[in-house]
Amino acid sequence: MSGPTRVYVARLSGLPVYDPNGDQVGKVRDVVAMLRQGTQPPRVLGLVVEVFARRRIFVPMTRVTSVDVGHVITTGLINMRRFEQRTTEILVLGEMLDRTVTIRETETTGVVFDMAMEQWRTKDWVLSKVAVREGSKRFRRRGQSHVLDWTDVSGFAQVEEGQGATHILAAFDSMRAADLAAVLHDLSPKRRKEIAAALNDERLADVLEELPEDDQVEILAGLDTERAADVLEEMSPDDAADLIAELPTETAERLLTLMEPDEAEDVRRLLTYEERTAGGLMTSEPVILPVDATVADALAHVRNAELSPALAAMIYVCRPPLETPTGRFIGVGHIQRLLREPPSELVSAALDTDLDGLRPDDSLTAVSKYLATYNLVAAPVLDDEGRLLGAVTVDDVLDHLLPADWRDNDQPQEVDHDGS
Structure with a gap:
């Protein structure tokens, strides 16, 4: 094992994990530990690593050869089976941060905002240090912070109701929504509720x-x-x-x-609308513009960071009203095409008016064929009067084409990362 002998766990979150060849295996999402009797520091069993398709696997510490600034290096045979937490195990980031503990010497309470693990001479990794922030007695002032030995605090063995989530959210702050969702999915219902509340x-x-x-x-x-x-x-x-x-x-x-x-x-x-139809799949809030809108107007609208990439790939031009259901649908503007036009040009001069659009009762199969036939990532849904009702995007189609349990449907396999 190379690298520092003491590592603060919150700083591990999101670090890339590499094999000896320098290929990235995944990212660290948590640390798995096991509480022990008495005042013995918890033993660190391994890391929860996120690999392809947001699957989380367990990497034992015996497979970790280096924990250094900015990365983790592993070796040997890694089991790619989805991580499932055992009853004797605890997730350090997910369950131990934001715990209220008691400092034995002063009998004061504080909140855990980080923990440090270190490797003993026996080569075992343990949670040796607890970073605690005391509650402040003065309005809007932070209490004192301490880095204490594990033996200097108590309270981890008790179930805490109403545990906070400030520090775990700080550790996961840069995560995409989909990645944070995967973290929540793997936590206990109690912890999911507490984090959702925060x-x-x-x-x-x-x-x-x-x-x-x-x-x-x-x-x-x-x-x-x-x-x-x-x-x-x-x-x-x-x-x-x-x-x-x-x-x-x-x-x-x-x-x-x-x-x-x-x-x-x-x-x-x-x-x-029925669930597996164009009407059931569509969103009622695509980017809708009037016929006198310019290319600059269209580009300004699709810059909205809240739009998914599929929704931002196309604008829909309609007669008033511009809220769904709109006035008569005129056509769609493909952003790739609009990028080649002068900003002052009217979007109506660069519209695709040949798309007939989907009908709200079209089946999921019909929607899939439509997107595949015209190489689209989104498509308009029209009523019998030619009004725009909404738009179907490819991400929603895929979500319904995959099995209902696709987020958990992982096949166990092993990958050799020994560098040979």
């Missing part, structure tokens, strides 16, 4: 859109009704509709009543 509405909405339906329903049920409605408003209408469809009828109606009328109306309309 996320702001917009971030939680983004994460919910990436979670399996069972997790979505569980997390939403753990929020008070008014906040649940606020989070649904921040979700894409199609994702909000899919989630509401999984709720009991009475709960769904109560949430829709609490939502802003315009947001609720979009969701109610989407709920009228």
